[in-house]
Amino acid sequence: MIRFENVTKIYRTDGHRRTILERVSFTLKPGTSYGILGINGAGKSTSMRLIAGTEDPTRGRIHRNLRVSWxxxxxxxxxxxxxxxxxxxxxxxxxxxxxxxxxxxxxxxxxxxxxxxxxxxxxxxxxxxxxxxxxxxxxPFDCYLIDEVTAVGDARFQRRCQEAFAARRENADVIMVSHDMETIRQWCSQGIVLINGRAIVYEDVNDAIEVYRRLNA
CATH class of the missing domain: 1.10.8 (Helicase, Ruva Protein; domain 3)
Incomplete structure (x- = not known):
């Protein structure tokens, strides 16, 4: 389980203050894979870094009781x-x-x-x-983070990567950021939409994708 508890993330640069997340609370359940959606600048990659633990929230806490990948x-x-x-x-x-x-x-x-x-x-x-x-x-990780799927090496090596990851996924969850909605639909069953500092969890990834598309219309 990964739980955000009143998480706020603020960046301050050159005298400017930018709030990415504001008092966000949600729980990511084990056995479920999630797609993180949002327009450019909504905080998708920031959220991934917070989940990974490579950045700390400005306020609030993030609880993890499983092993999360980079x-x-x-x-x-x-x-x-x-x-x-x-x-x-x-x-x-x-x-x-x-x-x-x-x-x-x-x-x-x-x-x-x-x-x-x-x-x-x-x-x-x-x-x-x-x-x-x-x-x-x-x-081995309990949950793998994917910030856009990138091709690695030639076609033969890419097949090796896909096969190795498919084997890992049999016993692990995925949290993914991607601009390709078909990839999100293929890999994830639930979705999180980031909008105006908030995070809304949808139990059906198709509902999350529909909201994301409306935001981009």
């Missing part, structure tokens, strides 16, 4: 001066996983070969994505 394929958490191998071992230890097993999985899955032993700052964006997706699949 956004799928996100490489921003890697240290650029460390090698791919050292990053893998570091992340595995943070999550209490066996570094040797995680390293073996990512080494096989990412197909980066000797590049695992050079600093990540030398990687291309495609190489970073391969490493990040491999890490996402190497550590």
């Amino acid at each position: 956004p799928l394929g996100f490489a921003g958490g890697f240290h650029p001066m460390m090698t791919g191998r050292d990053n893998i071992i570091f992340v595995a230890r943070i999550y209490g996983e066996d570094p040797r097993k995680v390293l073996e999985f990512v080494e096989d899955f990412s197909e980066l070969g000797s590049y695992l032993d050079v600093p990540i700052r030398t990687y291309s964006s495609g190489m970073s994505s391969r490493l990040a997706f491999g890490m996402s699949m190497a550590i």
Whole structure:
């Protein structure tokens, strides 16, 4: 379960104050996958970071009693001066996983070969994505966060990613942000619409999609 309790998120930059969420409360139930919808700037990616714990709310609390992933394929958490191998071992230890097993999985899955032993700052964006997706699949999570579905690598590698994630999804939920409503409908059964600092949960994802489309009309 993930519960937002009177959560407010405010950004202050250059003397300006922007409220993204204001006293928002809702509960995301286990066994259910959610799509987060809203017009540009409504706070979709901010909400994902709050759920992941990479940002804290300005006020209020977020309760989690399950293991939530970082956004799928996100490489921003890697240290650029460390090698791919050292990053893998570091992340595995943070999550209490066996570094040797995680390293073996990512080494096989990412197909980066000797590049695992050079600093990540030398990687291309495609190489970073391969490493990040491999890490996402190497550590089991109860809930996976997806901030837009991105293609990783060539067609053969994309199929491997899809197969690996399909296996993970058998025992995990998904919270997704996407501008593609057919993707939301395919992956999610319920929806959350963000509007004017509020979050409205719809038990039928089709109702959420209809509201989103009206907002964009």
